[in-house]
Amino acid sequence: MERTKPVTLGIAGGSGSGKTTVATALIDQVGADHIAVIAHDSYYKDLSHLPDTQRTQVNFDHPDSLDTSLMTEHIHSLQTGQTIAVPVYDFTIHERTAQTRTVQPRPIILVEGILILAEASLRSLCDIKIFVDIDPDVRFIRRLERDTQERGRSVESVVQQYLQTVRPMHLQFVEPSKRYADVIIPEGGYNTVAIEMVAERIRRVLAEWD
Numbered sequence: 001m002e003r004t005k006p007v008t009l010g011i012a013g014g015s016g017s018g019k020t021t022v023a024t025a026l027i028d029q030v031g032a033d034h035i036a037v038i039a040h041d042s043y044y045k046d047l048s049h050l051p052d053t054q055r056t057q058v059n060f061d062h063p064d065s066l067d068t069s070l071m072t073e074h075i076h077s078l079q080t081g082q083t084i085a086v087p088v089y090d091f092t093i094h095e096r097t098a099q100t101r102t103v104q105p106r107p108i109i110l111v112e113g114i115l116i117l118a119e120a121s122l123r124s125l126c127d128i129k130i131f132v133d134i135d136p137d138v139r140f141i142r143r144l145e146r147d148t149q150e151r152g153r154s155v156e157s158v159v160q161q162y163l164q165t166v167r168p169m170h171l172q173f174v175e176p177s178k179r180y181a182d183v184i185i186p187e188g189g190y191n192t193v194a195i196e197m198v199a200e201r202i203r204r205v206l207a208e209w210d
Helices: 019-030 068-079 136-150 155-180 192-207
Strands: 007-013 035-039 084-090 095-103 108-112 128-133 183-186
Touching: 007 019, 007 155, 007 192, 019 035, 019 108, 019 128, 019 192, 035 068, 035 095, 068 084, 068 108, 108 192, 128 155, 128 192, 136 155, 183 192
Parallel strands: 007 108, 007 128, 035 108, 128 183
Antiparallel strands: 084 095
């Protein structure tokens, strides 16, 4: 491995599996100054051209709902030492805002999202591929809490979306992508042993940069 080439870490898993918790735990152990973090969720396509009633009917768990080509371009930019402007998405109205989030290149690039390993263009950019695995009922409860508390959704709409798109898309795209993982972490952020193993691998990479 060339010392000048960042290492890209991909973290995938179902909605509510604990991907963000794992990412946060790794950042806490390794240090935020060493890691550039981008989430696939930031790259949802803007739906401002659609009426409100149609926006809620979009299948947000299908790969077509995400601007993966832009994310791929941004990862390439980070890998070559360039700063990127990550979109800021408003989940309450399903639109990209006028704001962006500046992300500087770092020795470690952490990419997180349910479809990271399902998308070949993203998967091929990852040097270390992680799948966070947890029981479906736990994932659903976490998603229900997040969407009602943070995204202004009703319980009924969350349940309907889970049955109509989230669960079918998980079975079609997310679960099969587990076979591409180098590391599978059961119990997500609570699996301190697995997180420590990955953190130690990252520390070895960073040592080569010193």
